[in-house]
Amino acid sequence: MLEQIVSRYNYWIYIILILIGFYGMMAKNNLLKKLIGMNIFQWALILYYVSIGAKKGGTVPILSEEAGSPFEHLKAIQCVNPLPHVLMLTAIVVGVATTGIALALLIIIYRRYGTLEEDEIIEELRR
Amino acid sequence: MISKWEDLIIETLCRFLIPFMQTYSLYVLVHGHSSPGGGFQGGCIMAACFILLVIAYDLNEAKKRFKEKINVIFCSLGVFIYAGTGWACLLLGGNFLDYGKLSLILPTDPIKARYYGMASIETGVEITVMAIMVSIFWDLVTGGKHEEALEEENARADCK
Amino acid sequence: MISHQFPVLIVVTPLILSFFVNVVGWWDKRYCVPIVFVALSVSLFSAIGALEAVIKHGGPIHYHLGNWQPPWGIEYVIDYLNTPILVAIAFISILVLIFSQRSIEKELPESKIPQFYTLFLLNVTGLLGITVTGDAFNLYVLLEIASFSAYAIIGIGERGADFSAFRYVIFGTIGACAYLLGVGYLYIVTGSLNMADLHHLLPKLYYSRAVLVGMAFFLVGVGIKMGIFPFHTWMPDAYTYAPSTVSALLAPLFTKVGAYVMIRLLFTIFEPSFSIKLYPVAEILGWIAAAGIVFACVMALAQSDLKRMFCYLIVGEMGYILIGIASANRLGLTGAILHIINDMFMMACLFTVAGAIMYKTGDRNIYRFRYLHRKMPITLGVFVVGALSVVGVPPMCGFFSKWYLILGTIEAKKWILLGVLLASSLVNAILFFRVIENAYLEPRGEHAFAHDGGHPSISLDEVPWSMLIPMLMIAAGIILLGIFSGVIIKHIIQFAVPASF
Numbered sequence: 001m002l003e004q005i006v007s008r009y010n011y012w013i014y015i016i017l018i019l020i021g022f023y024g025m026m027a028k029n030n031l032l033k034k035l036i037g038m039n040i041f042q043w044a045l046i047l048y049y050v051s052i053g054a055k056k057g058g059t060v061p062i063l064s065e066e067a068g069s070p071f072e073h074l075k076a077i078q079c080v081n082p083l084p085h086v087l088m089l090t091a092i093v094v095g096v097a098t099t100g101i102a103l104a105l106l107i108i109i110y111r112r113y114g115t116l117e118e119d120e121i122i123e124e125l126r127r
Numbered sequence: 128m129i130s131k132w133e134d135l136i137i138e139t140l141c142r143f144l145i146p147f148m149q150t151y152s153l154y155v156l157v158h159g160h161s162s163p164g165g166g167f168q169g170g171c172i173m174a175a176c177f178i179l180l181v182i183a184y185d186l187n188e189a190k191k192r193f194k195e196k197i198n199v200i201f202c203s204l205g206v207f208i209y210a211g212t213g214w215a216c217l218l219l220g221g222n223f224l225d226y227g228k229l230s231l232i233l234p235t236d237p238i239k240a241r242y243y244g245m246a247s248i249e250t251g252v253e254i255t256v257m258a259i260m261v262s263i264f265w266d267l268v269t270g271g272k273h274e275e276a277l278e279e280e281n282a283r284a285d286c287k
Numbered sequence: 288m289i290s291h292q293f294p295v296l297i298v299v300t301p302l303i304l305s306f307f308v309n310v311v312g313w314w315d316k317r318y319c320v321p322i323v324f325v326a327l328s329v330s331l332f333s334a335i336g337a338l339e340a341v342i343k344h345g346g347p348i349h350y351h352l353g354n355w356q357p358p359w360g361i362e363y364v365i366d367y368l369n370t371p372i373l374v375a376i377a378f379i380s381i382l383v384l385i386f387s388q389r390s391i392e393k394e395l396p397e398s399k400i401p402q403f404y405t406l407f408l409l410n411v412t413g414l415l416g417i418t419v420t421g422d423a424f425n426l427y428v429l430l431e432i433a434s435f436s437a438y439a440i441i442g443i444g445e446r447g448a449d450f451s452a453f454r455y456v457i458f459g460t461i462g463a464c465a466y467l468l469g470v471g472y473l474y475i476v477t478g479s480l481n482m483a484d485l486h487h488l489l490p491k492l493y494y495s496r497a498v499l500v501g502m503a504f505f506l507v508g509v510g511i512k513m514g515i516f517p518f519h520t521w522m523p524d525a526y527t528y529a530p531s532t533v534s535a536l537l538a539p540l541f542t543k544v545g546a547y548v549m550i551r552l553l554f555t556i557f558e559p560s561f562s563i564k565l566y567p568v569a570e571i572l573g574w575i576a577a578a579g580i581v582f583a584c585v586m587a588l589a590q591s592d593l594k595r596m597f598c599y600l601i602v603g604e605m606g607y608i609l610i611g612i613a614s615a616n617r618l619g620l621t622g623a624i625l626h627i628i629n630d631m632f633m634m635a636c637l638f639t640v641a642g643a644i645m646y647k648t649g650d651r652n653i654y655r656f657r658y659l660h661r662k663m664p665i666t667l668g669v670f671v672v673g674a675l676s677v678v679g680v681p682p683m684c685g686f687f688s689k690w691y692l693i694l695g696t697i698e699a700k701k702w703i704l705l706g707v708l709l710a711s712s713l714v715n716a717i718l719f720f721r722v723i724e725n726a727y728l729e730p731r732g733e734h735a736f737a738h739d740g741g742h743p744s745i746s747l748d749e750v751p752w753s754m755l756i757p758m759l760m761i762a763a764g765i766i767l768l769g770i771f772s773g774v775i776i777k778h779i780i781q782f783a784v785p786a787s788f
Binding site for chain 3: 022025031034035038041042045048049052084087090091094097098101102105106108109112121122125
């Protein structure tokens with residue numbers, strides 16, 4: 001059982017982070033805390049993807065033909081998998097853009113209702 | 128951040144640092160294919176330069192160097208460079224983003240032309256990311272009321 | 288020569304022209320709408336060209352972006368399933384664009400109009416891209432493009448729109464991240480992101496638990512974007528408080544593209560036997576759909592706001608598509624695919640009518656619709672066409688898709704789904720006849736005063752022609768889709784259903 005946890009620690013870490021983010025999104029009343037929970041959720045996902053590309057003793061995946069460079073006779077099996085890194089560049093940009101939009105909406109909400117607490121806003125809307 | 132806070136040490140340090148930061152962002156952009164880096168990262172560093180300017184001086188000072196109208200143009204310019212490279216490949220006879228066909232207008236062979244194609248789209252990404260990051264920052268700092276917040280601050284500073 | 292490029296022209300033209308709108312509109316606002324119109328017309332033309340190419344070729348056509356072979360490169364695939372949806376998306380977005388000109392002038396400050404059209408065009412770019420791509424990660428990127436523009440243009444609506452848009456941001460991000468997790472799990476076990484490649488590599492791995500978890504995450508993610516029963520809670524608020532044009536654009540298109548992604552997931556990425564024989568995925572979807580339809584009918588009966596009632600109707604329609612998938616036979620799936628296209632037109636019709644009523648009277652409460660048939664007869668005529676189509680009266684298109692769905696459930700012997708389908712048609716009839724009665728019939732006592740002259744004269748006060756013509760064209764489309772549904776099924780949808788049914 002302990003071996004299961006230790007050998008797959010990256011999965012356990014990402015799952016715990018996702019659950020923390022999810023708890024933040026669901027249980028917190030303040031809208032900014034929900035936004036931070038969403039951020040934790042997204043970054044945990046990015047951490048997960050990058051961690052599955054890692055390899056024991058893997059080196060930087062750069063191919064170079066110059067004589068004498070440390071990357072000269074590199075075989076694909078020695079390199080870390082670069083595809084998850086590239087995919088997660090896109091996911092990071094998506095995360096930043098989501099945060100930007102959500103913050104802009106929060107500014108409008110704060111100006112209109114004067115509060116960022118969800119239950120106060122709902123009560124204000126119901127009137 | 129809107130009103131002026133004068134501190135000689137911070138102002139002088141920033142005046143030293145910002146050119147080096149901008150050069151570093153261009154370095155990160157160009158070396159994206161052989162070290163960690165690329166368009167998005169370079170754009171963020173370039174935007175950090177402008178944000179540092181706002182923190183050290185004030186918003187009016189930073190806006191003198193990077194006006195809001197130019198910001199709007201820069202947002203779209205980056206996307207035009209990216210999509211324009213793709214369209215150039217399309218119009219030259221290949222598929223979309225098929226950089227090999229760029230060798231028809233650039234003086235290199237098709238394999239090296241792919242390298243130049245990737246460099247040009249990364250440049251487009253950097254310009255757009257810089258403009259958008261600065262724009263998000265301005266939005267948050269002025270509380271959404273860009274020009275009115277500046278006028279209010281100037282009026283309050285004049286009254287004092 | 289140019290016909291080879293049709294799959295990519297559909298997406299790339301609106302992408303570059305949307306930022307063109309931003310720059311040109313900031314200089315002169317009158318050029319915004321013509322540029323958007325040009326972009327969407329090129330997309331429509333390319334989509335029709337793609338449809339012809341697929342029919343002539345007789346099978347899917349693959350387009351390699353950047354001339355890299357899949358699975359190393361991204362590819363766009365046009366086949367029988369997505370080309371009719373592409374044509375429908377482009378056609379409806381052009382009509383909503385023409386509808387939006389007068390409607391958005393009333394609801395937005397003038398300085399924001401170029402940005403609005405930029406986001407409009409980016410949204411349609413994202414939706415067209417989701418439909419045409421053949422790569423799972425590219426679908427995530429385009430899904431986020433469509434979602435972000437949706438969040439932004441929903442947020443500028445009336446009172447309560449910004450809070451609903453924030454809630455939609457939180458929900459939508461959970462959905463997109465769940466989709467990304469699904470793609471991640473499949474990538475771990477197969478090493479590929481291309482849909483056709485996954486179709487070849489996955490069958491040997493169906494025993495693996497990682498694939499099952501990936502499928503579960505996929506279903507949650509696509510379900511949130513599609514708006515099926517437990518995941519629909521973002522929809523009523525977001526689509527009700529948004530500006531009328533925005534609901535008219537998003538409500539027909541966004542959720543149906545989600546339904547298309549669900550069909551792609553279940554029948555192209557995973558083989559049909561995975562969802563039907565190996566694990567009871569299709570059956571679970573059927574039960575969720577039945578619960579969703581019952582819930583949607585009950586909630587729709589309780590609403591007095593017209594647009595909110597239509598939002599719950601969308602949840603019900605998504606349930607119908609899931610019932611078609613759950614029947615797991617050729618008839619049911621034909622009904623589901625036909626229902627995607629039909630529902631786009633039906634919802635476009637209903638939401639543009641709601642937008643027109645909002646433009647003229649500023650009030651969407653059903654119980655205050657009296658004398659509306661004298662003020663806006665043509666608008667209400669279009670509403671009646673849409674209403675009859677949703678209820679399922681021939682020759683409107685809604686009848687034919689419901690017919691196939693009912694035949695599918697009979698053949699699959701799922702009697703509870705059949706009962707839910709028929710009962711919900713009855714409840715739809717009640718919903719719409721409630722509105723029609725309030726709008727068309729007048730209380731008897733006031734007729735007695737009519738020839739006295741005491742009755743206030745209500746004159747014709749119709750919306751301007753630039754809003755009427757798109758509505759009439761959508762209504763004509765509903766009737767034509769109904770009359771020609773046999774042709775559509777025989778030539779196109781028949782081949783879109785996977786061959787193993």
